[in-house]
Amino acid sequence: MQNKLTKLLNIKYPIIQGAMAWISESTLVSSLCNAGATGVIATGGRDISFVRDEIRKTKELTNKPFGVNIMLMADNKEEIIKLCCEEKVSFVTLGAGNPVPYFEVLKENNIKIIPVVPNLKLAKRVEQKGADAIIIEGMEAGGHIGKQTTMALLENVIPNINIPVVIAGGIVDGRGLASALLMGASGVQMGSRFLLSSSCLVHQNSKDMIINATDTDSIVTGYSRNHGVRGLKNDFTNKFLELEISGAKNEELFKLATGTNKKAAVDGDIKNGLVQVGQSLVPLNKIQTTKEIIDEIINEAIEKLDNASKLSSYLK
Ligand SMILES: Cc1cc2nc3c(=O)[nH]c(=O)nc-3n(C[C@H](O)[C@H](O)[C@H](O)COP(=O)(O)O)c2cc1C
Secondary structure: OOOHHHHHHOOOOOEEEOOOOOOOOHHHHHHHHHOOOEEEEOOOOOOHHHHHHHHHHHHHHOOOOOEEEEEOOOOOHHHHHHHHHHHOOOEEEEEOOOOHHHHHHHHHOOOEEEEEEOOHHHHHHHHHOOOOOEEEEOOOOOEEOOOOOHHHHHHHHHHHOOOOEEEEOOOOOHHHHHHHHHOOOOEEEEOHHHHOEOOOOOOHHHHHHHHHOOOOOEEEEOHHHOOOEEEEOOHHHHHHHHHHHOOOOHHHHHHHHOOHHHHHHOOOOOOOOOOEOOOOOOOOOOOEOHHHHHHHHHHHHHHHHHHHHHHHHHHO
């Protein structure tokens, strides 16, 4: 049986692998598609020929629908949108800026529009302007974060929105998927869990650091400057936070942070780079194939949801 999201995206399971800059490319994305979920190619920091190649490689590796992430602060965003239209990708996720000016061209090209929004006001705005679905992302997530938690977003947004709502941030297993569905979400977007897929090309040093991390090991840099980024504590985050707390200028801070995701993800420098990952770290303890991850999540969610009706007896 399908729900609003699986119908919209023509996928089996309501799970989206969220874009991960410098990390999510054709190998990971196609593995998600072939396991019954879907994936998103990240474009942050990439040039147009890289994105074109990755879209084409993904098409060779899967015949299932997949998406591309548009970072709306990127200088080449319009080129990437044009490319998505030419390549007829199934859907785009759009974040870090105003997505509305691009709705018309995306609709003309039959590309489903899924903005990532941080609050109810923007959720209502993009719904009213014609978005096909939205992603709301709680501050438990890895990478750039907003100000609300996943639970608060579920409470605040879902009852007030009619298009499919995808929830992200801190969801790493079937219990998370089951609770999101019970809260009324149409699906989940996950990033951190897929960093430990054998199909994920993130540097092994980052994978090892995540496996060895526990619940208190992530931290947010830049939150006081409206630029929060979550990753694992290390020399870089210590230095950044010292400067942030001492009142250093934004330019100095942003200069220090520039390129740190790539440094960890691609070069494997987990001291001076930032291993971006979410707060739900304890269950992230082994490398598995994407298919094993998806099957495990789905089986656990089914078990939890099948048992959920018993829980209502406590309330009667
Ligand atoms: C390493 C990393 C890089 C990310 N890069 C992007 C990005 O380029 N664009 C984007 O929209 N979201 C990005 N995200 C957010 C993810 O797409 C996803 O929403 C998030 O990981 C969900 O929370 P979780 O990490 O707790 O699963 C990134 C997340 C991580 C962990």
